[in-house]
Amino acid sequence: MALSISLTVNGKPVTATVEPHVLLVQFLREELRLTGTHIGCDTAQCGACTVHLEGRAIKSCNILAAQADGMSVTTIEGMSKDGQLHPMQAAFKECHGLQCGFCTPGMVMSASALAAQSPGLSEEEVREQLDGNLCRCTGYHNIVKAVMQGAQGMKAGA
Numbered sequence: 001m002a003l004s005i006s007l008t009v010n011g012k013p014v015t016a017t018v019e020p021h022v023l024l025v026q027f028l029r030e031e032l033r034l035t036g037t038h039i040g041c042d043t044a045q046c047g048a049c050t051v052h053l054e055g056r057a058i059k060s061c062n063i064l065a066a067q068a069d070g071m072s073v074t075t076i077e078g079m080s081k082d083g084q085l086h087p088m089q090a091a092f093k094e095c096h097g098l099q100c101g102f103c104t105p106g107m108v109m110s111a112s113a114l115a116a117q118s119p120g121l122s123e124e125e126v127r128e129q130l131d132g133n134l135c136r137c138t139g140y141h142n143i144v145k146a147v148m149q150g151a152q153g154m155k156a157g158a
Contacts, residue, residue, distance in 0.1 A: 005069040009034070010078025018065045025049040027065035028075060036076035036105045040134075047133030050106035051075050057113035059132075076105035079112065087153030088112040088146075097146030099137035107133050107143060108150075115151035123148060 006015045009032060016031055028034045028051070037060060040048030044062040051060045052074040079086040085093065088108050098104040107130065114121065114129050121129070126147045127140065135143060 003066045003069075005066055007068050007070065008072040010074055016065075020064070020066060022065045023061055024051070024053075024063045024065045024068055024073070025060035028060060028073070034075045034077050038102055038105060040102070040106075045132075045134070046103070047106040047110060047130075048103050050109040050133065052109060052113055055113070055116070057110045074109075076108060079108065086112060087157055088115065088150035091150030091153055092143075092146040095142050095146035095149055097138075097143040099135075103133060103135045103137075107135065111143075111147040111150060112154065115147065115154050119151055119155045121148070121151060 002017045002019055004015070004017050006013065008014065014032065016027070018027060025037055025039055028037050029039070037051055038048035039061060040046035042061050044059040047059060049060040050057050053063070053068060054071050079089055088111050092098055092104060092108055097107070110130060110133050118125070123144050126144050130143070130147070
């Protein structure tokens with residue numbers, strides 16, 4: 001039995017019919033073709049599928065698309081505005097907070113939500129708060145540096 005859902009994705013209204021078992025990450029990637037949200041582990045452990053739901057970072061492999069009905073979702077594709085990178089995206093680029101890039105969208109989404117709720121984070125707090133986002137390529141040093149710089153950029157732009 002398919003369900004009709006209506007939500008806002010990256011600022012645009014979306015109405016669709018989904019099967020009850022479809023995960024939000026599947027809906028975003030397969031139906032809306034927003035492939036920046038990655039599928040890494042399917043068990044909510046790696047954070048590659050992190051998006052913002054009502055401004056809060058969530059792992060989209062851990063929620064059904066139907067549960068997002070009536071809500072606002074922001075993916076990595078919705079972070080930049082008017083062709084300008086979001087301050088957190090720019091910081092990841094400038095600080096080389098990535099290597100292969102697979103975890104980067106989830107890291108940016110988690111980091112931007114974290115910086116929005118706690119702009120004065122220490123490096124230790126960043127490491128602790130990003131515990132649910134795994135990167136298999138880096139030693140996290142540049143990721144932490146990027147989050148700290150991105151948080152400052154977000155604060156300056158606020």
